Amino acid sequence: MNDKVIWITGASSGIGKALAIKFAKEGWKVAISARREDLLNEIAKNNQNIFPFPLDVTDYEKCKLVFNDIKNKLKNIDISFFCTGMHDPKSEKELNIEKIKQIMNVNYFGTINSINAVYNYYKEKKTGQISIVSSVAGYRGLPAAGGYCASKSALTTFAESLYFDLKRFNVRVSIVSPGFIKTPMTDQNDFLMPMIKSPEFAAEKIFKGLTKSNSFEIHFPKQFTFMMKILKVMPNWLYLKIVKKGMSLIGR
Numbered sequence: 470m471n472d473k474v475i476w477i478t479g480a481s482s483g484i485g486k487a488l489a490i491k492f493a494k495e496g497w498k499v500a501i502s503a504r505r506e507d508l509l510n511e512i513a514k515n516n517q518n519i520f521p522f523p524l525d526v527t528d529y530e531k532c533k534l535v536f537n538d539i540k541n542k543l544k545n546i547d548i549s550f551f552c553t554g555m556h557d558p559k560s561e562k563e564l565n566i567e568k569i570k571q572i573m574n575v576n577y578f579g580t581i582n583s584i585n586a587v588y589n590y591y592k593e594k595k596t597g598q599i600s601i602v603s604s605v606a607g608y609r610g611l612p613a614a615g616g617y618c619a620s621k622s623a624l625t626t627f628a629e630s631l632y633f634d635l636k637r638f639n640v641r642v643s644i645v646s647p648g649f650i651k652t653p654m655t656d657q658n659d660f661l662m663p664m665i666k667s668p669e670f671a672a673e674k675i676f677k678g679l680t681k682s683n684s685f686e687i688h689f690p691k692q693f694t695f696m697m698k699i700l701k702v703m704p705n706w707l708y709l710k711i712v713k714k715g716m717s718l719i720g721r
């Protein structure tokens with residue numbers, strides 16, 4: 470065991486859970502948050518380095534309280550990893566304003582609430598890292614994913630601004646842009662997901678990106694994310710033409 474601490478939100482399943490287990494195996498103390506307390510307790514029961522701190526990130530005040538609880542219990546938070554997210558592919562097939570508001574509230578404002586809870590702490594500490602899970606879906610608008618893409622694109626640009634702000638205080642800001650990872654979130658998708666990887670694969674890449682590199686963006690699997698990066702810089706007419714064709718190939 471070392472004395473390093475990471476706080477992971479969205480840790481009751483999928484990528485966040487796999488990352489919590491990876492960090493715990495590497496000897497870190499891991500504070501895990503999400504709404505489903507039973508799942509958090511189950512993860513902690515099997516890992517002595519993992520400590521549950523239930524939280525709904527849409528609750529602005531609760532984010533601050535939970536952050537204080539973690540700080541009091543574990544003394545220090547080296548990395549804050551904000552992984553909370555939701556997607557509702559069925560609702561995205563039509564314009565559903567209530568769902569879009571909910572997605573923005575969880576993915577975007579929930580993450581901002583979490584950042585707000587730790588912002589002054591890192592600014593004063595003048596060391597540490599805030600990492601935000603975005604997505605390659607934030608690069609450009611994809612078909613039948615408008616609410617989700619918009620929430621991730623908002624997060625990515627917010628993180629870029631935050632990078633400049635906190636760089637002056639020696640605090641690292643990073644974003645994570647995964648391709649398709651097999652989790653309860655992507656289990657809802659009814660189309661073929663190219664180059665889909667396991668949460669454990671994602672956890673390995675994220676662990677390395679957070680602890681052994683200093684880059685702004687951690688993205689994987691590279692074969693897929695480089696393709697998405699090419700789409701990102703294409704002129705609109707070409708992007709729209711290629712994606713329309715690509716979508717029919719994967720059954721969308």
Ligand SMILES: NC(=O)c1ccc[n+]([C@@H]2O[C@H](COP(=O)([O-])OP(=O)(O)OC[C@H]3O[C@@H](n4cnc5c(N)ncnc54)[C@H](OP(=O)(O)O)[C@@H]3O)[C@@H](O)[C@H]2O)c1
Binds near residue numbers: 478555602603648651
């Ligand atoms: N899987 C992919 O292919 C993929 C690709 C790119 C980006 N991502 C991003 O990766 C992150 C993790 O997603 P995942 O694929 O691992 O899906 P997941 O297994 O569904 O995980 C989502 C996590 O967010 C938590 N959550 C949802 N709403 C919450 C709220 N209001 N307050 C607190 N926690 C909340 C969930 O826990 P509770 O329900 O217990 O609260 C769960 O732990 C998300 O930000 C997602 O957008 C995923």
